[in-house]
Amino acid sequence: MTRVARLPRLVGVGVRTHVSYMSRSPIEITFAVLVPLVYATLAVYLFRAAGDPDRLLTASVGAGLMGIWGSVLFGSGGAVQNQRWLGTLETLVVAPTPLALVLLPITLATAVTGTYAMGATVVWGVVLFGVPLDFAHPLLFLLAVPVCVLALGMTGLLLAAAFVLLRNANALANPLDTPVWLLSGLLVPVTVLPAWTHPVSWALPTTWGARAVHAATSGGDVLTPMLAALALGTGYALAAVLVLGRVERRARAAATLTLA
Amino acid sequence: MLFRFLSSARLVLVGGALSYRALFNWTTPPMFVGTLLVGPLLQVFFFVFLGRELQVADDRFHLVGNAVLAASASCVYGGTMAVANERRYGTLGAVLLSPRHRGPLWAGRALPYVLNGLLVSAFVLAAAAAVLGLPVPVEALPGLALVLLAGAAACSAFGLALGALGLRFRDVFLVSNVASSVLLLLTGAAVPRNTLPEWMRTTGELLPLTHAADAARRLTAGDGLDARLLGTELLVGAGYAILALALLAVFERGSRRRATLDVM
Numbered sequence: 001m002t003r004v005a006r007l008p009r010l011v012g013v014g015v016r017t018h019v020s021y022m023s024r025s026p027i028e029i030t031f032a033v034l035v036p037l038v039y040a041t042l043a044v045y046l047f048r049a050a051g052d053p054d055r056l057l058t059a060s061v062g063a064g065l066m067g068i069w070g071s072v073l074f075g076s077g078g079a080v081q082n083q084r085w086l087g088t089l090e091t092l093v094v095a096p097t098p099l100a101l102v103l104l105p106i107t108l109a110t111a112v113t114g115t116y117a118m119g120a121t122v123v124w125g126v127v128l129f130g131v132p133l134d135f136a137h138p139l140l141f142l143l144a145v146p147v148c149v150l151a152l153g154m155t156g157l158l159l160a161a162a163f164v165l166l167r168n169a170n171a172l173a174n175p176l177d178t179p180v181w182l183l184s185g186l187l188v189p190v191t192v193l194p195a196w197t198h199p200v201s202w203a204l205p206t207t208w209g210a211r212a213v214h215a216a217t218s219g220g221d222v223l224t225p226m227l228a229a230l231a232l233g234t235g236y237a238l239a240a241v242l243v244l245g246r247v248e249r250r251a252r253a254a255a256t257l258t259l260a
Numbered sequence: 261m262l263f264r265f266l267s268s269a270r271l272v273l274v275g276g277a278l279s280y281r282a283l284f285n286w287t288t289p290p291m292f293v294g295t296l297l298v299g300p301l302l303q304v305f306f307f308v309f310l311g312r313e314l315q316v317a318d319d320r321f322h323l324v325g326n327a328v329l330a331a332s333a334s335c336v337y338g339g340t341m342a343v344a345n346e347r348r349y350g351t352l353g354a355v356l357l358s359p360r361h362r363g364p365l366w367a368g369r370a371l372p373y374v375l376n377g378l379l380v381s382a383f384v385l386a387a388a389a390a391v392l393g394l395p396v397p398v399e400a401l402p403g404l405a406l407v408l409l410a411g412a413a414a415c416s417a418f419g420l421a422l423g424a425l426g427l428r429f430r431d432v433f434l435v436s437n438v439a440s441s442v443l444l445l446l447t448g449a450a451v452p453r454n455t456l457p458e459w460m461r462t463t464g465e466l467l468p469l470t471h472a473a474d475a476a477r478r479l480t481a482g483d484g485l486d487a488r489l490l491g492t493e494l495l496v497g498a499g500y501a502i503l504a505l506a507l508l509a510v511f512e513r514g515s516r517r518r519a520t521l522d523v524m
Binding site: 026027030031034035038039041042045046047048049050052171172174175177178179181182187188189192193 | 288290291293294295298299302303305306309310312313314315316431433434437438441442444445450451452455456
């Protein structure tokens with residue numbers, strides 16, 4: 001089997017392994033399900049109070065997207081650090097497979113685990129608040145969510161690469177939650193933000209992923225933002241490969257791979 | 261008598277300061293600034309823009325509510341770390357071997373988080389008000405300081421009560437995470453409480469920061485200090501302090517009996 005042909009298997013097996021691992025962690029499930037449910041409840045009450053019952057599904061879906069981003073941010077941000085704590089980082093680095101391809105399944109798995117949030121918030125909305133499941137494009141919604149997950153997983157790879165350079169990755173991860181919710185229009189349209197923030201929004205794969213998911217929910221063009229999310233996500237992943245190569249070489253030369 | 265008082269005061273102040281330095285994971289400058297100052301400040305902006313979009317409440321509502329809630333990051337997680345991290349780092353046995361009275365010992369643990377919470381709330385309120393152009397009357401500042409202090413104290417007692425669970429359960433940070441999110445929903449910091457169902461409003465009344473947020477909003481609107489709201493916040497805090505001490509005593513006895521004090 002050629003190296004390229006082995007790639008899908010590597011990613012598939014890696015994602016399955018890490019999703020299984022994360023799904024058994026109570027803290028991961030809390031972040032992936034319980035916390036987004038609180039945000040979904042908050043969003044539904046706010047949208048209801050605003051006299052906007054037609055957008056309740058958008059509120060539930062938006063809270064789900066917030067959960068996916070939270071999962072990617074903390075999961076991918078800590079991907080390298082976690083392997084370091086588990087004592088598996090050296091083994092992963094010396095493996096013949098490039099480090100980026102070893103980390104990609106982890107970051108994709110954090111995004112896949114994040115989809116628990118989407119499922120939980122939508123079911124929560126339907127069961128508790130009677131939110132009707134009237135998706136504008138139901139089939140495209142089922143396509144847009146995995147594409148959004150893929151784009152966010154690739155963004156997570158860049159986060160993992162960037163955070164490995166920083167000793168206090170959590171210090172950067174903790175405040176990055178809400179600005180990305182805001183700048184990506186997960187719950188609030190980016191049009192209400194000041195004009196100077198718009199270029200930042202456009203540069204985020206989360207913006208286009210969220211736009212595709214929201215368009216599939218409430219109507220609009222789904223395919224264009226979906227392709228934009230994929231293109232930007234691929235760009236972020238390529239940047240991550242470059243950063244990771246440099247980080248790996250530096251860590252090997254300075255013998256600091258296992259130093260936390 | 262005086263010697264006993266001074267000894268207890270030393271236990272509260274010195275013991276509290278040492279435990280804060282040793283057990284609070286976020287004291288390094290990047291973590292402190294990122295997690296306790298920048299994170300809550302950005303959360304204020306998120307809810308202010310959400311509020312502007314939905315027109316459910318004005319900027320003042322979201323800004324002041326979230327600034328008061330900002331104390332919860334250090335108070336809830338700090339209170340939890342003050343107890344649970346002793347167990348995690350294997351020092352709980354040594355602490356509980358001490359013959360000192362548990363009241364001042366645990367009160368000292370909570371004290372730094374009260375001050376930390378006050379600092380965080382004051383910073384977030386000042387910075388967000390400056391950026392968003394919300395005027396805060398100068399004559400409201402002493403009252404605001406009092407209200408923020410009461411809120412931080414009540415929230416620290418709440419955090420200590422959650423931390424007490426760390427003597428019994430392993431994944432206590434899971435409880436802290438959920439509690440922190442529940443505070444956001446039920447205290448009315450982010451969503452007007454009159455839009456919530458009755459049972460949520462009643463639960464919110466029993467949580468820290470609910471009354472402090474209402475009192476702070478009145479103060480920044482120029483309505484003066486509402487002594488009833490301040491008193492209720494202090495009462496809620498006292499209730500959680502008693503609950504925390506009771507839980508710590510019960511779980512300490514239980515873990516001694518089962519010899520599970522340091523078991524992870």
